[in-house]
Amino acid sequence: MSDIKTFEAKDFDLQGGVRLPSAQLCYATIGTLSPARDNVVLIPSWYSGTHRESALCLVGDGRAIDPARHFIVLTNLLSNGVSSSPSNTAAPFEAARFPRVTLHDNVRLQHALLTDHLGIERLKLVAGWSMGGCQAYQWGAQYPDMIEAIAPLCCSARTGNFNKVFLLALRRALELDPAFEDGFYRRPPLRGLKAFAAIYAGWGFSEPFFRTEAFRQFGAIDSEDFVQRFWEPAFQHHDANDLLSLLRTWYEGDISANLTYGGDLPRALGAIRARAIVMPGEFDRYFPPVDNIEEVRHMPNAICRPIPSIWGHMTVWNPEDRRFIDIALRELLEG
Secondary structure (H helix, E strand, C coil): CCCCEEEEEEEEECCCCCEEEEEEEEEEEECCCCCCCCCEEEEECCCCCCHHHHHHHHCCCCCCCCCCCCEEEEECCCCCCCCCCCCCCCCCCCHHHCCCCCHHHHHHHHHHHHHHHCCCCCECEEEEECHHHHHHHHHHHHCCCCECEEEEECCCCECCHHHHHHHHHHHHHHHCCHHHHHHCCCCCCHHHHHHHHHHHHHHHCCHHHHHCCHHHHHCCCCHHHHHHHHHHHHHHCCCHHHHHHHHHHHHCCECCCCCCCCCCHHHHHHCCCCEEEEECECCCCCCCHHHHHHHHCCCCCEEECCECCCCHHHHHHCHHHHHHHHHHHHHHHHC
């Protein structure tokens, strides 16, 4: 992987009406751009993840997305602590003052990086997991003429109401920690972050995963030990305001929430001309397959292919599930 780079867009206007004096999109690349510039794969980051985790789970020698054959661009979401975020932005947009950011804003910034900075006019594939997959959907609707294929994994084109209840619980866990101090904390709200992790644990993996005690493969002796070993370390190093800003982006996720589609989700889905294999996790609680089955019904060149795994939402982290995912990715990349 190349060293991380930064693309800066000055006076970047956000959907919410705020202008960021400097919107910084951090990204990395793997592989070599072909002379025809026709081998580009974009992988946006997911909630609490960075370009490094994206590469770990979706890229590899001999895999479907292979640095030997593809020029892979890995981008970091705004608010993820790497790109412009509450934790690294100067006043007047520091900490809890960081403005609302949407998936539409993120994809527009990524588009500027690719076209204005890297000189790329065509994407062979946009693939992503969780919020990364939500961005794949967003790309398909926002720039339908630029993309050959999309692979949305464990995600949805619009955040569902049941999903929003989960997100509300996460937000409450942080905001109700006395140390949070309305986002201007003097020390990390560790109690809130631990509660945040415990809520996440009950949704990230599936009921069959816990019933069969699959958590033992992580060295955990029981479900509580699993939360402490796996989930608490995953979130305690994150800035709470970054997590909440990303949470709002996830909560408001909707590819039709813009002037082009005016909230008409079927119309936005119908505008996605790219070939698509939508892959929900069979037991995903955030993004259940039923939502994707309905979405694909409106997409002209798409199929829904659930991933048969008890890992729930966390399928891309399971090496065995990656084989299933790579079969679909190869189909898309080979046309």
